[in-house]
Amino acid sequence: MSDIILKTEGLTKHYGGVHALESVDFELRTGEHVAIMGDNGAGKSTFVRQITGVEQRTRGRIVFQGEDVNFKGPLDAREAGIETVFQNLALADDLDVPSNLFLGREKILVKLGPFSILDFKGMRAATDAALKRTAVKIPNLGNPIRNMSGGQRQCVAIARTATFASKLIIMDEPTAALGVQETRQVENIIRQLKANGEPMILISHNMRQVFDLVDRIVVFRRGRIVANLNKSETSGEDVVSYITGAKTGAEYAGAA
Numbered sequence: 001m002s003d004i005i006l007k008t009e010g011l012t013k014h015y016g017g018v019h020a021l022e023s024v025d026f027e028l029r030t031g032e033h034v035a036i037m038g039d040n041g042a043g044k045s046t047f048v049r050q051i052t053g054v055e056q057r058t059r060g061r062i063v064f065q066g067e068d069v070n071f072k073g074p075l076d077a078r079e080a081g082i083e084t085v086f087q088n089l090a091l092a093d094d095l096d097v098p099s100n101l102f103l104g105r106e107k108i109l110v111k112l113g114p115f116s117i118l119d120f121k122g123m124r125a126a127t128d129a130a131l132k133r134t135a136v137k138i139p140n141l142g143n144p145i146r147n148m149s150g151g152q153r154q155c156v157a158i159a160r161t162a163t164f165a166s167k168l169i170i171m172d173e174p175t176a177a178l179g180v181q182e183t184r185q186v187e188n189i190i191r192q193l194k195a196n197g198e199p200m201i202l203i204s205h206n207m208r209q210v211f212d213l214v215d216r217i218v219v220f221r222r223g224r225i226v227a228n229l230n231k232s233e234t235s236g237e238d239v240v241s242y243i244t245g246a247k248t249g250a251e252y253a254g255a256a
Contacts (some may be wrong), residue, residue, distance in 0.1 A: 002066060003030045005168055005199050006051070011060035013046050020046045022223045024060070028168070031197045033190075035210040036045045038220035044203050047220070048170055052077040052084050065167065079092055081167030085157050085174055093146035098127040099139055100145055127142075130163040135192045137185075151182025158189050162198065171195060175209065187213060193245045206235045219243055 006028040013021035019073045036044045049055040053071030062069050071077045091100050107119035136155045165181050175183040204210050219227040219242040227242040241247035
């Protein structure tokens with residue numbers, strides 16, 4: 001059985017005359033952490049939106065766990081086992097941690113016709129387990145999200161993702177707006193996910209972070225992949241050269 005968890009072939013997205021993504025071939029293996037890097041507008045987030053069903057591709061093929069998929073929306077991707085931490089986090093500010101973790105997937109204690117009694121105790125216990133699994137430390141689970149720091153909010157979003165992602169986790173700039181201490185906490189969670197064997201796609205501009213956390217670096221430029229680099233065989237200078245277009249790989253001739 002193949003260890004490729006996700007594969008795209010010729011993945012393309014056009015917005016009218018704008019070619020945001022063009023003929024992208026990509027692979028992610030079981031347990032692998034891969035960074036996607038590139039300048040603003042390089043196609044990184046567009047690529048993720050096609051994979052997760054946020055947008056529909058113009059053409060191309062997406063294979064997940066050996067099967068062709070055509071997600072109609074993020075819910076389809078989520079039900080298939082793909083969880084994403086987007087930059088806006090998608091948290092409900094007025095709800096506490098368990099309610100956010102189980103938002104849209106609440107545990108039901110009793111169902112009475114159109115009404116339901118939620119299993120708050122079960123959701124809190126499952127939240128405790130999820131936070132321990134990802135090494136997230138939240139002092140008060142009953143605290144509304146709006147009262148938490150940026151780092152705590154990010155950790156809640158990541159814990160929610162890790163709780164329900166049975167197959168793949170995608171993170172889009174998870175530490176972009178965080179301070180040094182909060183960034184370190186999020187990075188420790190990512191390391192724990194790696195230790196747990198969870199495959200991940202990480203979109204990041206942070207070179208130090210990428211070299212600390214991933215196995216492989218894929219560089220996008222003008223909607224195309226221009227480099228596919230093993231971390232141990234490259235340098236930050238090489239990556240920057242691909243990002244800026246100063247350097248292109250022979251296998252991607254004509255891609256820039």
